[in-house]
Amino acid sequence: MYWNKKIETLKSGDLERLQTKRLKWSLNQALNIEFYRNLFREAGVSPDDIATLDDVTKLPFTHKADLRGGYPFGFCAVPMREVVRIHTTSGTTGKPTVVCYTRQDLGNWSELIARNMVMAGIGEDDIFQNSVNYGLFTGGLGFHYGAEEIGMTVIPSATGNTKRQIEMIEDFGVTVIHCTPSYALYLAEAAEEMGASLDTLKTGLFGAEPWSENMRRELESRLGVRAFDSYGLSEMYGPGVAFECPEHDGLHIWHDSYLVEIIDPKTGERLECGERGELVITPLVKEAMPIIRYRTGDITMLMEDGCACGRGQKIARITGRTDDMMVIRGINVFPSQIEHALLSLPGVGEQFMVYIDRIRHLDEMMIVVEIDRDVFSGELQDLARLQSEVAGAIRDALGIRTSVKLAEPGTLPRFEGKARRVVDRRGDL
Amino acid sequence: MEDAYIIKQISVFSENRPGRLAAIAGALKDGDVNIFAFSIAEADGFGVVRALVDAPEKAHRILTDQGFRVSYTEVIGVKMRDEPGGLYEIATVLGDAGINIEYAYAYSGRDAAVLILRVDHVRDAIKEILSRGGDLLEASAFT
Known part of the structure; x- marks a missing residue:
């Protein structure tokens, strides 16, 4: 089953012609952005120098830090009256990355989500529970509009209240669920405790954090679903960039909308098919934010062409990051963001540790703060206030709930070199 | 003249885990400090040990040397x-x-x-x- 068979199965010659045409359009669209006018001038290139797809290597990369530097609208290529929606991702030093969408962008995005869901065998007869965060996070609205585009019944259940989520699955006869894989396991466990069998569920769409083949087996057996891996990033609209087909062997990335390169993250050199490296994407149809050669930081490889489903070349499932970004409850977090939030708090000082654990399938963050001499007034309530201030600072900065433990002096590890104050103790998902 | 009635209590921050009170009491014993009265107030994962002792300054010094956070109340x-x-x-x-x-x-x-x-x-x-x-x-x- 296809949503858009012609485009999804476009063969190499036709695809390259389409990509080249769209690449040129994207580069010209990027010229509306001062950052790119300057970048191209400094690099001595212009969109006119790009005649073939391989010429893209003449262009410089765009990094996440560049986007942050453009806060708020430095990477918006259209007038604000053409922007119909804004999403943001949390920033490493307080300022988020802003992603703008034109009406056409939202249409393009919904189309990609629709392709993915139809590829997974989902259609208008399905009842779809979208159990991810709505709001600024792209996963909620992205899937919501794509699912409505197909015409299925959409339940915007968002996150939280697991008992109610389970009741809805049972009472509404939900057939498809979208959530993070860790929440799915938590849901399965809660359903088992409630004695809910979730018989109607047949398909699970799992994304926003990396997950393993072991996790797939567990999800499929406990929820009674076929599990599909979903990949995306806000800078490229959100989820929907790449998705598994029923072969469950790699993800189809939509080549008509994204020009894909795999590079050696150290040298920036292009890697061959089958070699693992950093995924670099140049969007081909993005109007409001046409970024060029974006370094995603995600590690994958291009797979051999020729999937049985007839669609284009796949990328392998993401196996890691080139940087120290972590995914906590589906939220992308850099250790520096956590440190920044804590160092700015009077009463915390340099002596703290942050531990990320997985408890009952859910990510839990614990912050241990050593009590400083200046902080201890002798009063219990002052310490309790410090605890809630620390939790509040993390919640405000990252939107993550955390527990805060106060420790006696000298109990935390001391660092001679670069301090490693954020420790991820979760195993592989 | 009210000052004569103000008593210096020592307040000691302590994690809530086995052996912490023994560590505090042991330090005071080794310093030959006598405890007249004390109480423990507990919160989420930690507590404050409050004590009236015969030598508050000495107790403060001993406990601080051992790495405790101590203050007078x-x-x-x-x-x-x-x-x-x-x-x-x-x-x-x-x-x-x-x-x-x-x-x-x-x-x-x-x-x-x-x-x-x-x-x-x-x-x-x-x-x-x-x-x-x-x-x-x-x-x-x-x-």
Whole structure:
């Protein structure tokens, strides 16, 4: 089953012609952005120098830090009256990355989500529970509009209240669920405790954090679903960039909308098919934010062409990051963001540790703060206030709930070199 | 003159896990510091150990040297009649005067029951108690 068979199965010659045409359009669209006018001038290139797809290597990369530097609208290529929606991702030093969408962008995005869901065998007869965060996070609205585009019944259940989520699955006869894989396991466990069998569920769409083949087996057996891996990033609209087909062997990335390169993250050199490296994407149809050669930081490889489903070349499932970004409850977090939030708090000082654990399938963050001499007034309530201030600072900065433990002096590890104050103790998902 | 009745309590931050009280008490024992009264207040994962000792400065130094976070807190000690109504009398005096009790603990001394009080306005409390005929312990009684 296809949503858009012609485009999804476009063969190499036709695809390259389409990509080249769209690449040129994207580069010209990027010229509306001062950052790119300057970048191209400094690099001595212009969109006119790009005649073939391989010429893209003449262009410089765009990094996440560049986007942050453009806060708020430095990477918006259209007038604000053409922007119909804004999403943001949390920033490493307080300022988020802003992603703008034109009406056409939202249409393009919904189309990609629709392709993915139809590829997974989902259609208008399905009842779809979208159990991810709505709001600024792209996963909620992205899937919501794509699912409505197909015409299925959409339940915007968002996150939280697991008992109610389970009741809805049972009472509404939900057939498809979208959530993070860790929440799915938590849901399965809660359903088992409630004695809910979730018989109607047949398909699970799992994304926003990396997950393993072991996790797939567990999800499929406990929820009674076929599990599909979903990949995306806000800078490229959100989820929907790449998705598994029923072969469950790699993800189809939509080549008509994204020009894909795999590079050696150290040298920036292009890697061959089958070699693992950093995924670099140049969007081909993005109007409001046409970024060029974006370094995603995600590690994958291009797979051999020729999937049985007839669609284009796949990328392998993401196996890691080139940087120290972590995914906590589906939220992308850099250790520096956590440190920044804590160092700015009077009463915390340099002596703290942050531990990320997985408890009952859910990510839990614990912050241990050593009590400083200046902080201890002798009063219990002052310490309790410090605890809630620390939790509040993390919640405000990252939107993550955390527990805060106060420790006696000298109990935390001391660092001679670069301090490693954020420790991820979760195993592989 | 109220100052004579202000007693220096030591307050020690402690994680809530086995052996911490023993570590504090052991340090005071090794320093030959006597404890008259003490209490533990607990919160989420930690506590504050409060103690009246015969040598607050020495106790502070010993515990700080051992890595504890210690601070002084001003409290008062009120002698209570060791019979029904003893606590009521004192609580009424402070309540009537609009003085709030943050926390309290008690011990039974040689000649009376003693109520240790941490209040929001310590000098006002001393004045009120003395003017209503109450009996306060002087700080020097502990040293």
